[in-house]
Amino acid sequence: MFDLNHVYQALMTSDILGKQRQIEALYRAACDHALVIEGKPVKPIHNPPLPDAVTVKATSHLSRRGVGSKSGHQSMLHAIAHIEYNAINLGLDAVYRFRQMPMDYYVDWLRVAKEEAEHFQLITARMAALDCQYGDFPVHTGLWAMCVDTEHDVMARMALVPRVMEARGLDVTPKIQHKLASIGDMESVEMLNVIYQDEIGHVAIGSRWFKYCCQQRCLSPYRTFRTLLKYYLKNGMDTAFNRPARLQAGFDDMELALLDEAFGNESTTETKRMQ
Numbered sequence: 001m002f003d004l005n006h007v008y009q010a011l012m013t014s015d016i017l018g019k020q021r022q023i024e025a026l027y028r029a030a031c032d033h034a035l036v037i038e039g040k041p042v043k044p045i046h047n048p049p050l051p052d053a054v055t056v057k058a059t060s061h062l063s064r065r066g067v068g069s070k071s072g073h074q075s076m077l078h079a080i081a082h083i084e085y086n087a088i089n090l091g092l093d094a095v096y097r098f099r100q101m102p103m104d105y106y107v108d109w110l111r112v113a114k115e116e117a118e119h120f121q122l123i124t125a126r127m128a129a130l131d132c133q134y135g136d137f138p139v140h141t142g143l144w145a146m147c148v149d150t151e152h153d154v155m156a157r158m159a160l161v162p163r164v165m166e167a168r169g170l171d172v173t174p175k176i177q178h179k180l181a182s183i184g185d186m187e188s189v190e191m192l193n194v195i196y197q198d199e200i201g202h203v204a205i206g207s208r209w210f211k212y213c214c215q216q217r218c219l220s221p222y223r224t225f226r227t228l229l230k231y232y233l234k235n236g237m238d239t240a241f242n243r244p245a246r247l248q249a250g251f252d253d254m255e256l257a258l259l260d261e262a263f264g265n266e267s268t269t270e271t272k273r274m275q
Contacts, residue, residue: 002029004039004096010113011092014049019088020117026095027110035106037099044151047144048089053135054082059142067179074132076176077188081123081134083169084195086143087116087202090161093147098154101209108205115202119195126188149232155213159228162206163251164237169199170245171238200249207250226258236263 002025010022029035050056065072091113095106124134146165150157173196177189214221229237239260246256 001034001036002026003036004099007092007096008039008043011045011048011089011096014051016051016085016117016120020114020121023088023092023110023113023117027107027114030103030107030110033103035103035110037103037106039096042097042099044148045093046148047141048093050085050139051135053133055135055138056141057138059140062138062140067183070130073183073185074127074130075137076179077123077127077130078132078134078137079139080176080192081120081127082139083143084116084120084123085134087166088113088120089144090147090165091116093151094154094157094161097151098157101154102212105209105212108209112202112205115198119198122191122194126191129187146232155210155217155224156228156232158206158210158213159225160232162203163210163225164229164233166199166206167203167246167249167251168238170196170203170249171240171242173199174242196245200245203246203249211250222255222258225255229259229263233263239263 006022007026010019010026013019013022026035063075065075067073067076091109094109095113098105127133143165146160147157150160173192177192180186180188180192210225211221214224237259241256241259243256247253
């Protein structure tokens, strides 16, 4: 029998192979209704440990490299690997932290963590073929900040992490693929196709549980999402959306129009109809 203490152990290990094995066991347990949603009191986690080889720097101190150079090519894949490593822990934290949700919620987020670990392995295998490994470039910890900011409320977490952070990945992945294709790295392009399809599903899971939380609290998903975005994203957000992917992932045209309106972009046809 597994409980949330085991989820915490998986979250706090920096041994990626051990983490992956633990996640797979936890996912099987959740699917078999053998995961007990109990454990020691929830702890704040300001930054889960990274592998020893990984160096952390402030975002302002990270170099930008063009993808046309060998180091730039490696650096791009390294950045994606770091995003996926963080996404593993984000999935685990969603399970560990919020303890009053239906069992399907825990199955969903352990599946997300399992798939993110698979993505990490795909990317690091590709990096190895390009003479690079995780830790060869410095990283930042900004990706975890939204997790800390929303640790008090599952509804805010579902709104801001999958529906903003992961959804942003849907927007930028085609552009990254274009850059990789421009240097002939079609193997990485195909790898990102696999990841991209899974990420649509992950954002859809966030959409599902955000709307569930709104329904439980008798709140409008549209107004609530807009309010949360305005509160947490005071510097705004880029609304150059990949609309087809976002629609697949549980957004709708009215919601995307609300985002355009909220962050001051040129009004879309849908926004004009709402005014």
